Amino acid sequence: MPTARRPTIRDIARRAGVSESAVSFALNGRPGVSEGTRERVRRVAEQLGWHPSSAARALSGERTGAVGLVLARPASTLGVESFFLQLVSGVQEALSTRRAALLFQVVESLDTECELYRRWWAERRVDGVLVVDPRSEDPRPALLGELGLPAVVVGGGEAGERLSSVSADDTSAMASIIDHLHGLGHRRIVHVAGLPGFVHTERRVSCLRAEAAARGLDPHRTRSVTTDYSDSEGAEATRLLLDEPDPPTAIVYDNDVMAVAGLATAQERSVAVPAELSVVAWDDSPLCRVTHPRLTALVRDTAAFGRLAARELLRLLDGESGRAVASALPRLEPRESTGEANRAAS
Structure with missing residues (x-):
């Protein structure tokens, strides 16, 4: 089945009974045609479903849209x-x-x-x-x-x-998380971060270090580890952390997907959440609200x-x-x- 051909300036000129140059003047708002002709050309263009080509507009110096x-x-x-x-x-x-x-x-x-x-x-x-x-x-x-x-x-x-x-404000957001967890008595808090080198990752990592130092927490027990944001790496990071001699009592994940994967990993290990491990997701989503238990999360629009x-x-x-x-x-x-x-x- 042949595809419909896009209407051209020639089609508009033929239907409106004017020259192609008149159509160009009318559609581009240039002088040289009467208001009556301009209105007739625009009406025909609309009837034919004509839209300007982004390539042609670019060549003429106009915006591409x-x-x-x-x-x-x-x-x-x-x-x-x-x-x-x-x-x-x-x-x-x-x-x-x-x-x-x-x-x-x-x-x-x-x-x-x-x-x-x-x-x-x-x-x-x-x-x-x-x-x-x-x-x-x-x-x-x-x-x-x-x-x-x-x-x-x-x-x-x-x-x-x-x-x-x-x-x-990633710094203030991280500070609010640490304040919440510290207030609950957590002293071993690990941040499962996203990709290294990202500005927002570095801001969150730096804030965690500063908050830990301000509260006198052990930097080896309150720290960040980086991942690629995927559920698989979030789960693997959780397994490694739970296998440590002094595993964290709270883990902050840089997205909802890793937080859900981390929660599932803890449950597979029979680690009770939140009795033995608290879990926080950086960004709220429906995933955070349908898990059991529901995940504490940063909420933003x-x-x-x-x-x-x-x-x-x-x-x-x-x-x-x-x-x-x-x-x-x-x-x-x-x-x-x-x-x-x-x-x-x-």
Whole structure:
């Protein structure tokens, strides 16, 4: 079955009874045609379902009507990652107010991501980009500045003329978790973190160290271990921790998936939660609320975080200067997975 052919300017000109140049003038808002002709051409274009080609608009120097989002993480870790689903949902919601499209791509490395930005810029595929997972040594802001491609770094960073950042206060969020667990008597607290080198990972790790030092806790017993965010590595990290001579009395996981996997691992080992082990998830999700026991978690509106990032990018595309924007502080919601530490174990 043949596919429907996209309507062209020639089709509009034929239907409206005008020249192709008149159609071009009318649809691009240029002078040279009467208001009556302009209205007739627009009405015919709408009837035919015509939309401007992003490639043609790019060649003419106009906006493409699309923004880019690249994720340089192992694809296997994304299927159950609720954070990015909610983030993208918020981004799409904000972009829909301008009828802007989101061009989303998963790549294997940061180098590949940078090459993709260069290609998008050369081909005029996007008007700007949302940059996620900022690194401690990150080549992307400088590259995007050289290309002149407006960008918003989601997760914090320095702002520039065409570069904004939106951030969450990971330090205060981690401090609220440690305050909660310490108040319950926990003195052996391990943070099962995400990928090393990520700015938000390093902020959380640094905060845990500072909070432990301020409370006089043993740095060997209150520490962080890194993973790839997957359920398999979350479960494996939990097994190794529970096998230690002095296992932790509380574990903080950097996402909901690892927290659920850690809970299941503890239950397989007949480690009672929360009587023998307290469990905290960094981001709340339906997973945290349907497990037994329900997981204590940091609650934040991730979709709103996505909307904030997308609106900031639209603001840059409107010609405004870059700036740093902070999102609302997440709140810790204690549930049944955290309780008083076993005094004999702590």
